[in-house]
Amino acid sequence: MITPENKKKILQIVNVFETGTPEGKYDAIAIFPDGKGGSRQITYGRSQTTEQGNLRNLLERYISLGGSFSAAFQPFMSQVGRVPLVDNKEFKQLLKDSAKEDPRMRIAQDETFEILYYQPAVHFFNGEGFTLPLSLLVIYDSYIHSGSIPGFLRTRFAERTPLRGGDEKVWIEEYTKARQNWLATHKRKILHATAVRPKTYLAQMAKGNWDLSAPVTTQGVTIP
Template sequence: MPEVLTNEAARALLAELPAAPLTGLQQRTAQAIVNLFETSQVLGDYGRVTVLAGDSGHLSFGRSQTTLGSGNLAKLLERYAANPAARWASRLAAYLPRLRARDVALDDDEVLKNILRASADDPVMRDVQDRFFDATYWQVAERAAARTGIGLPLGLAVVYDSQVHGSWALLRDETLRAIGSPDQAGERDWLRRYVAERRRWLAGHRNPLLRKTVYRMDALQRLMDLGAWTLQLPLVVQGQEISPTTLSGLPPGCWDGPVPGSRPLGLQQPMLRGLDVRLVQVGLSERGFDVRADALFGSGLRQVILAWQTRAGQPLTGALDAATVLALAAQ
């Protein structure tokens, strides 16, 4: 009579089987987890611009927050500017010498920040970011995981997070010294120990910004406690749903319309928002006005338009007709 395995024995046997390559959905789920850590968005915030006091990376940008200080921001924008279809190629190409030189004065360049925010509306920029971050972080994580003996989908998410966040090798080596390889300790136990080691390291780090990121390890530990090793959907991470629905569609904060000149713009409820508003904001920024290109027509933008109308000798309405929208938004 054949031996009947208990549920526990069956799970143990399955855990020892070689891991299959990640499916496309599992890869996007692993990346979504790190997107939430980086920008609080499942699909990532392609136009996110951040400058944190005390951050050695200085100006950071995009879905996986690549930085000026690392030199990767220059590399990303070089690729974008080299694409003949890139909407903002000429504007960003003008900044490339300073980006390559890692000029930290760019931390305070509000025009550059607004152009970066607006560039996320361009499908070319989103595609360039996806390819760049896959090559720079995801593929590196895949190779690092394979060399270490990690094949579980959640394990790939752990390694990917460390590639994006930094210091994978340091904590990997500490874990190897403590309990041996994943093959020796068991992959799941090894990953639990690695996450615990990384949390301890982050919590005691001399940089207060890193100490605040222990939430990343807490979220990964919770997924392990829930048994989400295969990243089967749906999942809740950082209070947000990861599912086939949330993994599809236009990323938040990106706009494909309305086209500039297709409508007048003014302050109203609900607020007007969209591509035309963002391009007007960039146009005013390039004319020396202090405005954030967030694609929202609020009271702050109305005040800036009044200041522009005063300088231009136009009637002080705080609103723009369609023809003026087109003129201000011209690239």
């Protein structure tokens, strides 16, 4: 059973990878050439949603909550995800200001990341018969960073999920190794540095920290 304390720690660990702090930097903006065809795009917020991905969804949620910057965002809504805004200073400043000054942007981010990433991760976790907190951390991180548990990675090892008669710890370790290798050798070199994520989880497996009761240190930050 995943407790509220387990969930909090899982989110904190992933937040460190995303924006460098356990709490997450809601106003964080980064620009990466990881969009369609290698195009530059904005990544934003606590869990770094992308301009060409779910940023529009996030802003629609913020506006529906009556955010105080809603009117300022409206002229951009028809462009988000369709017209590049990566070099639009006004739009990027709105993203930063709304996260710093309006609690409803932080609420919108929390709700968006919960609905689009955490809940689907839990659905896979429960549906395939997993039970351990470290397993959910690996699965959630994959949803946040890769959007899912990619099917092509699952074909790279033989172990089955617990639902299908496999061993939970073996499946999670084999999946994490496959994901680490994929990230470390990806043709898009920008992904190479992110192999530290599965590397961190493999280290926790080696320590036997499957219940996440022991502190986890990564990127110079310790989550107790």
